[in-house]
């Protein structure tokens with residue numbers, strides 16, 4: 001395992017890209033640094049004892065407000081990690097044209113070591129600390145789920161915020177990833193995984209790019225290995241199989257790894273894990289000696305969907321995938337990247353491929369500010385218009401359209417349809433922008449550098465518009 005600083009790794013990738021932009025050094029420096037780092041230590045009474053909890057919120061860039069990014073609950077949380085993740089949020093938002101600065105939060109706990117009641121206490125106290133320092137609010141800084149947190153934690157956060165900010169009409173927009181019943185949005189839970197699928201499908205659609213790694217264009221039939229069956233990994237697998245015709249041949253989780261060349265039924269595997277507590281001994285699959293072995297399997301697409309630093313100088317040379325889709329943040333260290341690129345592997349960078357989560361968070365925030373569900377105004381109107389159109393076609397042609405086909409043709413879009421199509425469009429458009437940079441800059445030979453340059457061009461023009469850097 002490599003012990004390279006995660007933030008240093010992000011900075012190194014930034015510097016590699018910055019040289020292609022021709023932007024003034026001072027401006028690049030301002031974009032690169034973390035604007036605000038808030039470290040907190042607070043006591044929480046657990047049983048008869050007091051636990052002192054270490055936590056962070058980092059706002060990397062204020063060029064657009066609010067700042068945005070998840071909150072992570074893990075024992076591995078430290079300042080360097082939260083700074084790196086906050087920085088990645090800035091570039092991620094720019095790449096998918098989500099008008100936020102980057103931020104990230106972290107609470108250094110093992111969430112599995114606490115009861116639900118205790119987690120609620122910790123979450124509410126953390127939120128109170130953020131309110132106290134003005135580090136949360138719909139126009140200030142808007143957290144979301146990340147590793148170790150989910151809709152439940154977001155519900156506690158919004159409730160705590162509203163207790164303090166009674167009467168703030170936009171208070172629901174202080175956090176995203178909330179349960180749908182608490183002002184959340186449909187499709188947010190699966191958004192990151194769905195975005196990973198849309199992104200990979202787009203990457204695989206370019207014949208000449210696929211030819212370079214010896215693959216046919218199109219995602220259908222491609223083999224995939226996934227590390228991590230959490231929210232991101234599970235939905236990536238499910239949607240890639242069901243909507244893309246991908247064959248999932250390997251999975252790694254905390255307890256080990258399995259391989260099954262003829263394809264893994266993801267729902268059956270999830271049931272098996274729920275019942276036995278492990279993915280191991282899944283019928284028809286082979287257990288691998290070590291969980292890390294899954295990363296080294298022969299496959300078309302490798303999707304690390306767990307934590308950072310998984311592919312490092314120690315194992316990079318043994319990676320056999322043709323494409324790596326960084327569903328997690330920072331799974332490939334800067335050292336490993338050099339080795340992988342030399343091997344000709346296509347690395348689809350985190351700041352693009354996992355941006356579906358923040359994209360749908362943006363939709364949720366807009367929904368909260370507009371105080372209305374998407375589709376409410378136009379769904380019925382559109383359905384009626386399509387009805388009239390179909391009836392007119394029937395009248396003019398003298399033919400009758402069957403009821404099933406008719407209901408498909410005349411459906412007005414609901415919230416989930418709009419969220420998914422907004423996400424699909426975002427992922428396609430962002431990839432085309434990155435690929436344009438990749439193709440038009442002679443000296444850029446990898447997608448991460450191209451993604452950084454695409455982000456830097458947008459962020460720098462925001463700064464120029466602010467008049468700070470004329």
Ligand code: GLU
Pocket residue numbers: 068069070071092142143144145146147176329354355357358359361
């Ligand atoms: N934690 C997610 C990420 O790393 C989502 C952030 C958000 O929705 O604000 O992108």
